[in-house]
Amino acid sequence: MLGSFTEADDAVQEAWLRLARSDADSIDNLRGWLTTVVGRVCLNALRSRAARREEPVDDRLPDPVVTRPDEAPGPEQEAVLADSVGLALLLVLDTLTPPERLAFVLHDLFGVAFDEIAPMVGRSVDASRQLASRARRRVRGAAAAGAADATEPVTGVDRARQRAVVEAFFAAARGGDFEGLLAVLDPDVVLRADIGTLATPAGVAAAAGVRRGAHQVARNALMFANPASVLHPALVNGTTGVVVTVDGRPAAVMAFTVTGGRITEIDAWSGQDRLRHLDLPVLGD
Template structure:
């Protein structure tokens, strides 16, 4: 939020701040954009300010409903824009060190993280499917609550969650890697790129490995997903030799996965997130769109 919230908040404001992490969690996962999520929360805050307390039965339910509906409206309004997006779409990266990282509920079972792989799959769902799935499987809302939020019947919401969950499970492969193993693999990847060791790079990639670049047409990059160990090894070595080696490298956690932010004169130019099982790299997500790197 911005300076519009007083430093010594009144009870009405304090209630909003109490629920802000959950609201940010819903908004960021719905929109895949840090900036858009913050805009939605600002809009929700203004509506909360102008709503008399006696008209609100349950603050959390009112706020979650408002934020979710604002997100659904925004997704519907930008649908054409997103369909016309140049090249693959990736969410804005979120560094895990950020104290304002959007929270999920503790009892989330299927998708309790912020992984880029999950958000890419969610982008393929309809706005209502995405909202129903996130509220139920990530934020542990029951179907009665979801029906109120989406203004649909409970039966319809069950169908929305079922369809969304089926697609998520079909498209999103989950890997289990300890933090130490994931970091070690990241270091091996960096060492192999620096050494221009094609054999070492080739051995790091799983047979189904992919490299997904998101430049949004703003900078030069591949315009489609690159597939296969040989293609990825050539790409990684070439990018390092021509471009990446001139940038300052920062090791980070991006959306819950090991990654790198590469900067030029302090300005982030590339964010790379790795999807790994601890032994092989299954996916690399490369965000180059400068509009999506401003938050870093």
């Protein structure tokens, strides 16, 4: 719903505090009551976020789910993870109004009935159904726009090939090999970078914002390459990624979409202020 570990944790804690102040024995449907409370708290958080947002939307990425490769779920569970928390879906959700987002997530992803959703958004059942319908059309439209990049479920062999492409990207960046970078980048590659409110001098990811095209992304990679950084393979939202450390401290999280042997998308989170809220796995060398 929120795309933020911190805000999600706050929403759950607020719901439990409200439950603690209530007479639980008088609640006929505890699951429905908790869903309603959490939904309303999330709705208020989304409205507050929209009201105070000062930074461009492109400069803020939803929090990623990061796992070690050896702790990764099986292929079926991995597909569910990618579909449910994939960055593409979360970015589309950020374009919806708070009521649309609430109605779509609760109904389409969690199967909550519209007669339960209606009181949360302060609309009639029919109006709530329309909110979800509008959101669904936008989500499907975004999915259709990216259908050309759709691939079959990733196998172990595919994952190894993707990992090799990512390793070639970093080797070229560290070696100052501009042509080598162009060889592994799709001509229309997109880089999205989020450094939070405080950037660090680690130089491992990118300047905030969006870069498009192989030449721009390659120049950015050369500018921010850091030979002192250590790369730890990871899965980020179910896709091939790395956690970058400098002097033993996390400095960046990066996710790569690889299609046809070339990198088509890079998502990067960096800066200590941005990373300290993430749930990062314990990393080895």
